[in-house]
Every structure is written in structure tokens, then in C-alpha cells.
Amino acid sequence: MSGGYDGATKIDASLLRTAFILVLGTFMATLDGTIVTVGVDTLAEEFDAPVTEIHWVTTAYLLAVVAAVPASGWLPDRFGGRRTWLAAVAVFLAGSALCALAWSVPSLVAARVLQGLGGGLLPPTGQALLARVAGPHRTGRLISVVGVVPLLSPVLGPLAGGSVLAVADWRWLFLVNLPVGLAALLLARRHVPAPPPSARGVPFDVRGAVLMSPGLALLMFGLTMYGDRASASAPAAVLAGLAMLAGFAVHGLRTSGVPLIDPRMFARPPLGAAALALLMLGAAVFGTMFLLPLYLQSGDGLSAFQTGLLLTPQGIGAVAGSLLVQRIIDATPPRRLVLTGLALVVLGTAPFTQLADDPPYAVIAGALLVRGLGAAMIGAPVMNLVYSRIDSAHLARASGALNLLNTVGGTVGTAVVAVILNSRLDARGTDVPSAYADTFWWVLAFGLLATTAAARLPGTPPAAHPPQGKR
Numbered sequence: 199m200s201g202g203y204d205g206a207t208k209i210d211a212s213l214l215r216t217a218f219i220l221v222l223g224t225f226m227a228t229l230d231g232t233i234v235t236v237g238v239d240t241l242a243e244e245f246d247a248p249v250t251e252i253h254w255v256t257t258a259y260l261l262a263v264v265a266a267v268p269a270s271g272w273l274p275d276r277f278g279g280r281r282t283w284l285a286a287v288a289v290f291l292a293g294s295a296l297c298a299l300a301w302s303v304p305s306l307v308a309a310r311v312l313q314g315l316g317g318g319l320l321p322p323t324g325q326a327l328l329a330r331v332a333g334p335h336r337t338g339r340l341i342s343v344v345g346v347v348p349l350l351s352p353v354l355g356p357l358a359g360g361s362v363l364a365v366a367d368w369r370w371l372f373l374v375n376l377p378v379g380l381a382a383l384l385l386a387r388r389h390v391p392a393p394p395p396s397a398r399g400v401p402f403d404v405r406g407a408v409l410m411s412p413g414l415a416l417l418m419f420g421l422t423m424y425g426d427r428a429s430a431s432a433p434a435a436v437l438a439g440l441a442m443l444a445g446f447a448v449h450g451l452r453t454s455g456v457p458l459i460d461p462r463m464f465a466r467p468p469l470g471a472a473a474l475a476l477l478m479l480g481a482a483v484f485g486t487m488f489l490l491p492l493y494l495q496s497g498d499g500l501s502a503f504q505t506g507l508l509l510t511p512q513g514i515g516a517v518a519g520s521l522l523v524q525r526i527i528d529a530t531p532p533r534r535l536v537l538t539g540l541a542l543v544v545l546g547t548a549p550f551t552q553l554a555d556d557p558p559y560a561v562i563a564g565a566l567l568v569r570g571l572g573a574a575m576i577g578a579p580v581m582n583l584v585y586s587r588i589d590s591a592h593l594a595r596a597s598g599a600l601n602l603l604n605t606v607g608g609t610v611g612t613a614v615v616a617v618i619l620n621s622r623l624d625a626r627g628t629d630v631p632s633a634y635a636d637t638f639w640w641v642l643a644f645g646l647l648a649t650t651a652a653a654r655l656p657g658t659p660p661a662a663h664p665p666q667g668k669r
Contacts (some may be wrong), residue, residue, distance in 0.1 A: 262314025290316030366373025413442030421613030480607025515570025542572025
């Protein structure tokens with residue numbers, strides 16, 4: 199598959215096969231973040247533990263993902279993209295098997311941490327490897343398809359989790375990963391190319407890792423505790439996390455070596471605008487996918503499976519949007535695509551600000567269809583913009599930075615709306631729909647803030663700008 203490096207524009211069968219194999223890893227990692235949420239009550243009953251304790255099963259996975267993503271740039275540079283991806287799949291599968299064998303809540307939480315460390319590496323390493331194999335002239339069309347997977351996980355997670363628990367016990371929430379992961383390992387060893395490491399001699403940024411990964415984990419932990427109203431230590435955790443991240447920023451700007459994530463990378467236009475747009479997109483999209491299922495299950499009394507069915511139109515919209523973007527991404531200015539997508543996301547969010555009026559399910563389904571279509575028009579153009587302007591030697595670190603921003607945006611957005619929701623529930627009392635409607639106004643504001651960043655994106659197609667270092 200050496201043709202992947204020559205700048206050819208044709209997407210052949212071997213490249214599609216590579217994309218399919220790599221997307222299996224992303225699919226496992228993103229789906230696992232949501233499939234377990236429907237089993238919280240089942241796990242609480244199985245382990246005879248309070249729901250607040252069981253929530254650590256999902257929180258531990260999320261914290262491990264956030265802690266792992268920063269290293270996803272250095273590892274492929276040192277060991278190679280395919281080797282890193284294969285190792286991440288193996289770690290994820292080991293964590294999945296240990297989850298299924300767990301005998302207590304602490305053992306399950308520990309296994310989820312291992313699973314999250316592998317899961318956090320899969321999307322960025324897979325995207326960087328695919329971008330390097332495809333070359334700058336084919337990356338956009340592939341990323342537009344691959345990028346739809348994270349948008350589908352909030353839809354497919356409740357459906358898959360509800361279906362599994364309907365016919366099997368809770369252990370199969372984790373065992374279902376094993377056949378998919380093993381197939382991905384076998385196929386990748388046979389069919390996925392192995393580009394040579396681009397920076398084998400670059401030392402690992404130990405100081406940056408000590409500051410960044412624990413800083414992110416502390417920040418996420420503190421915000422999660424704020425949302426759960428369960429810990430007086432939440433403010434201290436948030437402040438400590440912010441202080442460590444500030445320390446990392448200073449280190450990244452001053453170091454003479456190669457930082458774990460180079461903050462200077464996004465100081466150059468248009469990458470700074472792209473980063474901000476991706477950050478706010480994560481907040482807007484995942485904030486809604488936290489609030490709406492919670493409202494439908496706690497406010498309207500739907501089951502997890504019924505909620506998943508009602509969320510299905512967002513997945514349909516995301517697939518339709520990705521197919522559209524795949525056709526036009528190389529010839530359409532990123533600014534136009536992203537602003538159009540954001541407009542659709544805002545339009546699709548607006549009905550949720552009226553939940554107090556009890557809108558029909560048909561309106562909710564239609565709004566989700568519009569949101570899915572819009573969301574698919576945002577992430578792929580932003581990522582393609584970065585990948586098309588970054589030299590192949592820096593793809594792994596750029597991919598790690600992009601995925602980190604999207605993950606942090608989604609996590610922080612979810613935590614922030616959880617805090618706002620608790621505040622509005624306290625203020626509204628028994629008027630639960632109004633509390634949710636109030637919170638959705640904030641989600642709408644995230645989308646509007648993203649448009650300010652998107653307006654600074656380039657107004658010319660990616661094809662007009664060759665990658666840096668390849669002019």
C-alpha cells in the first residue's frame with residue numbers, strides 16, 4: 199500500500215479497508231464510554247452498592263481517557279503508528295476482559311482505568327495513522343466518514359447496552375468488545391501499513407506529562423464532583439488542575455525540547471481558530487447528549503432502550519452529513535462548511551429550550567436529525583484543515599492535540615451543564631422540564647460561541663493550501 203504516501207487522489211479498496219479496520223478501534227473506544235451508562239442500576243444491584251459509587255465505573259474510564267490522550271502524539275513518533283495502535287487495542291481488550299471478571303466495585307473501577315488508557319489512545323493514533331497513509335489529498339474524504347463514529351456512540355450506546363442487558367448479564371457489556379477487538383488486531387497486522395516512526399530520537403517530555411495528564415484528570419474530577427454535588431473538595435481539585443495546566447502551558451512555551459502537546463502549534467492561524475471551534479463543538483454536542491437522555495429517562499420516564507430509539511435520528515443525520523461532506527470537503531471552504539454545520543446545530547438545539555411546553559417526540563426527533571446533520575459538517579472540515587496543513591512528521595502530535603481538545607470540550611461541557619442543571623433544579627423545584635429548558639439555553643450559547651471561532655477559518659478550499667514543508 200505504498201501508494202498511500204504519493205499524494206494520489208484516488209481512494210482505492212486497500213485504503214478503504216485500512217480505514218475500516220482503524221475505525222473499529224475508534225468505534226470500540228467511543229461506544230464503551232456510553233454503553234455502560236445504561237447498566238448503572240444493574241451494577242448497583244449486582245454489587246449491592248449505591249448508584250453514586252457505581253458512577254465511578256464511568257467516571258474512572260473518562261478520567262483515564264483524558265489522561266492518556268496527551269501521550270498519543272509521542273508514542274507513534276517513537277514506536278510507530280501501527281505498533282502504538284495495536285498496543286492500545288491490546289490494552290483496551292485486557293481492560294475489557296478484567297472488567298468482565300471483576301468481583302467488586304474497586305476491581306471494576308481499576309479495570310475501567312486500564313480500559314480507558316487504551317481507549318484514549320485509539321482515536322488519535324488511528325486518525326493520525328490513517329492521515330499519514332492516505333496523504334493530504336485523500337485525508338479529508340476519509341476523515342469525513344471516520345469522524346462520524348464519535349457522533350454515533352451516544353445514539354448506539356443506550357441501544358446496544360439495553361439490548362445486551364435484555365438477553366445477558368452485565369459482564370457482556372464488556373465481553374462484546376473482545377470479538378471486535380480481536381478481529382481488529384488480526385486484520386490490522388495483515389492489512390494496515392506501518393509507516394516508519396517520524397521522530398524516534400525525540401525524548402519523552404516527562405515534565406510535561408507530570409503536569410498535563412494529572413492536571414487534566416484533576417480538572418475533570420473536580421468538575422464531575424461539582425456536577426454530582428458530592429464533594430467539598432471539588433473546588434480544590436479544579437484549582438489544582440487549572441494550576442497544573444497553566445504550568446504545562448508555560449513549560450510548553452519555554453522548553454527547548456519537544457513538548458507533549460505544543461501550544462505554539464495552535465498559535466498560528468488558522469489552527470487556533472480550528473482548535474477553538476473543535477473545543478466548543480465538543481461542549482455543544484456532548485452537553486446535549488448528556489442532558490437529553492437524562493431528561494427523557496428521569497423526566498419522561500422512558501427506558502434506556504426507548505431513549506436510544508428516540509435518539510436514533512441524530513445518528514441518521516450524522517451519517518447523511520458525513521456522506522455529504524465526503525463529496526464536497528476538498529472543494530468547499532472550511533469556513534462555509536463549519537458555519538453551516540453550527541447553524542444547523544443551533545437550530546436543532548433551539549427546540550430543547552422549550553421543554554417546559556412538552557414538545558412532541560416528533561419535534562425532538564426532527565431537532566436531533568438536524569443536529570446530527572450539522573455536527574457531521576463541523577468536525578471533519580476542522581480536522582482536515584489541520585491535517586492538510588501539517589507536515590506528515592507532525593501528524594501524530596496534531597491528531598493528539600485535536601482529539602484532546604474535542605475530549606476536553608465534551609467533558610468540560612458535560613460537567614458544566616451538569617452544574618448548571620443542578621442549580622436550575624434547585625431554583626425550579628418540582629418544575630423539572632423548565633430546569634432542563636433553562637440549561638439548554640447554555641448549550642445553545644456554546645454553539646453560538648463556536649461560530650465566533652469558525653468565522654476566522656479560511657475562506658478557501660483545503661486543496662488551495664499544500665501541507666507545510668511540501669510547497
